[in-house]
Amino acid sequence: MTSVNETHTHEAPGLLEEANSRKNPRKRLSKWERQLEDYISSLTDVVQRIKREEGELRFSSSLIKASDVAGQYFCEKKVEMEHLQGKIETERKALGTEAHEKLLEGTIKIKRRDLWKKIYGKRPVFAWEMPLLAEYNAVVLAGRPDAIVFERGFPLVIFEYKFSKSRRPFRDHHVQTRTYGILLRNMGFDVRHLFYAIVMADPGAKDDRRLKREVIDAVIKSGPKESVLTTENARIHVSKFDQTEAEQDLDWAIGFWKSERDAIPTRNPNKCRSCEYNKKCDASPNVKGKD
Numbered sequence: 031m032t033s034v035n036e037t038h039t040h041e042a043p044g045l046l047e048e049a050n051s052r053k054n055p056r057k058r059l060s061k062w063e064r065q066l067e068d069y070i071s072s073l074t075d076v077v078q079r080i081k082r083e084e085g086e087l088r089f090s091s092s093l094i095k096a097s098d099v100a101g102q103y104f105c106e107k108k109v110e111m112e113h114l115q116g117k118i119e120t121e122r123k124a125l126g127t128e129a130h131e132k133l134l135e136g137t138i139k140i141k142r143r144d145l146w147k148k149i150y151g152k153r154p155v156f157a158w159e160m161p162l163l164a165e166y167n168a169v170v171l172a173g174r175p176d177a178i179v180f181e182r183g184f185p186l187v188i189f190e191y192k193f194s195k196s197r198r199p200f201r202d203h204h205v206q207t208r209t210y211g212i213l214l215r216n217m218g219f220d221v222r223h224l225f226y227a228i229v230m231a232d233p234g235a236k237d238d239r240r241l242k243r244e245v246i247d248a249v250i251k252s253g254p255k256e257s258v259l260t261t262e263n264a265r266i267h268v269s270k271f272d273q274t275e276a277e278q279d280l281d282w283a284i285g286f287w288k289s290e291r292d293a294i295p296t297r298n299p300n301k302c303r304s305c306e307y308n309k310k311c312d313a314s315p316n317v318k319g320k321d
């Protein structure tokens with residue numbers, strides 16, 4: 031029995047905390063729910079801007095895609111041609127699209143809210159083609175990496191597959207994948223443990239159902255840590271995500287979108303030789319009238 035001098039207590043939210051959370055319903059939300067709420071709010075804002083055609087960036091864009099940022103490091107003039115003249119389908123692009131569709135085989139569609147919840151769950155989760163969107167230095171960035179493995183809310187490895195005869199990734203591949211890292215960070219994820227894996231896969235491996243599993247197993251088994259791993263038909267380049275490097279890449283790329291400079295063409299004639307715009311591009315050595 032309780033005497034008049036005794037009182038009972040139990041763990042409960044403080045009264046002030048409770049009052050504040052009523053004033054500010056966000057306080058009641060868990061970390062992942064707040065993060066998701068912010069993400070949806072940015073997404074809604076960008077969609078509204080696109081609808082109102084209020085894009086303030088070059089080509090009246092409201093956002094910059096990670097793939098375009100990467101493209102700028104291949105040839106900025108080509109990114110401009112794609113926006114002004116439209117994309118031209120090529121055999122290489124068709125193969126890439128087909129191969130990426132195959133990578134999605136065996137995955138299941140999940141609602142955004144359920145995915146976020148799983149990301150912060152105890153078990154590792156693979157998110158394939160997760161749409162990323164965030165602000166960076168007053169511009170909106172967007173991207174869709176092939177896969178990200180998360181554990182307890184931490185993004186651990188971004189996977190980016192490239193189907194090519196080359197076994198070495200180029201700078202634009204690193205730029206694209208690092209931009210995904212900035213997106214994740216600016217969406218509120220803690221990227222301190224983040225690595226990225228660029229998978230240089232043989233084009234013939236697009237039909238190999240084992241490719242996906244072998245790559246994942248090799249990267250997870252290795253740590254992940256900085257390494258170059260080899261599977262039957264791919265070489266995997268695993269790097270630690272470096273925020274400073276990623277920001278430097280992005281800052282240069284954003285200058286173009288803010289119209290601070292004209293598009294810079296590549297100086298590599300080999301790139302022009304295989305470029306689908308080489309007959310129209312005034313910077314191409316193949317354009318008639320040029321010596």
Ligand code: SF4
Pocket residue numbers: 105106107108109111295296301302303305306307308311312313314315
């Ligand atoms: S032709 Fe050369 S400079 Fe022109 S867009 Fe293509 S790669 Fe760039």
